[in-house]
Amino acid sequence: MSSVGMQMLASLLAVGGWVGVIATCWMPKWRVTAFIGSNIVTTQTIWEGLWMDCVVQSTGQMQCKSYSSLLSLSTDLQAARALTSLSVALGLVGLLLAFFGGKCTSFVQEEVSKARVIVTAGGILIAAGFLCLIPISWTASNIVKNFYDPQLVDAQRREFGPSLYLGWGSSIMLILGGGLLCRNCPTSEENAPSVKYLIVRSSRVTSNKGSQKSETTLPSSPTPTKTYL
Numbered sequence: 001m002s003s004v005g006m007q008m009l010a011s012l013l014a015v016g017g018w019v020g021v022i023a024t025c026w027m028p029k030w031r032v033t034a035f036i037g038s039n040i041v042t043t044q045t046i047w048e049g050l051w052m053d054c055v056v057q058s059t060g061q062m063q064c065k066s067y068s069s070l071l072s073l074s075t076d077l078q079a080a081r082a083l084t085s086l087s088v089a090l091g092l093v094g095l096l097l098a099f100f101g102g103k104c105t106s107f108v109q110e111e112v113s114k115a116r117v118i119v120t121a122g123g124i125l126i127a128a129g130f131l132c133l134i135p136i137s138w139t140a141s142n143i144v145k146n147f148y149d150p151q152l153v154d155a156q157r158r159e160f161g162p163s164l165y166l167g168w169g170s171s172i173m174l175i176l177g178g179g180l181l182c183r184n185c186p187t188s189e190e191n192a193p194s195v196k197y198l199i200v201r202s203s204r205v206t207s208n209k210g211s212q213k214s215e216t217t218l219p220s221s222p223t224p225t226k227t228y229l
């Protein structure tokens with residue numbers, strides 16, 4: 001029962017992390033306007049994401065525009081797109097394998113095969129978590145570096161958006177969920193033959209020995225003796 005509960009907890013963490021990665025990939029709040037300097041202008045706020053940027057007015061109106069050209073984007077933005085998309089795809093594969101190899105399902109019959117499927121799912125989920133963690137940390141590093149760049153004006157400086165924090169949390173959830181699933185490694189006890197197989201085998205060996213013993217202990221027929229007169 002404890003292993004079933006562990007798998008359920010790991011699956012919930014993985015599902016939550018996967019949904020968070022999807023939201024992180026889609027939300028246009030990776031970089032937001034930093035209100036610093038002597039002349040603080042709060043009439044509009046700029047949001048920058050992977051697929052679009054948005055301008056939010058102080059009146060509440062928001063205008064978003066998708067990026068028209070992929071080649072015009074920066075290198076870190078292109079890499080973040082590719083890595084987060086791959087993280088979403090790997091997360092889906094890991095969740096499907098975790099479902100097929102779960103103890104509450106009957107898609108895989110043998111316990112050893114189920115354990116191997118679960119371990120594979122855990123490894124894929126861990127990889128998906130790291131694939132999301134890499135672009136999030138890379139983007140955060142660039143934001144910090146540009147924030148302290150003296151060549152930029154205050155209006156061009158950006159700070160961390162909510163998507164980065166959501167991405168960090170989602171990556172940790174995926175890594176934790178995959179790590180819990182990897183604890184279901186097949187042990188030597190699972191690879192050993194079952195008790196039922198050992199009982200059947202021992203009974204067959206005993207019956208074979210008994211038949212051989214009965215054949216060897218059968219009395220031989222007496223040989224006729226000849227009498228000579």
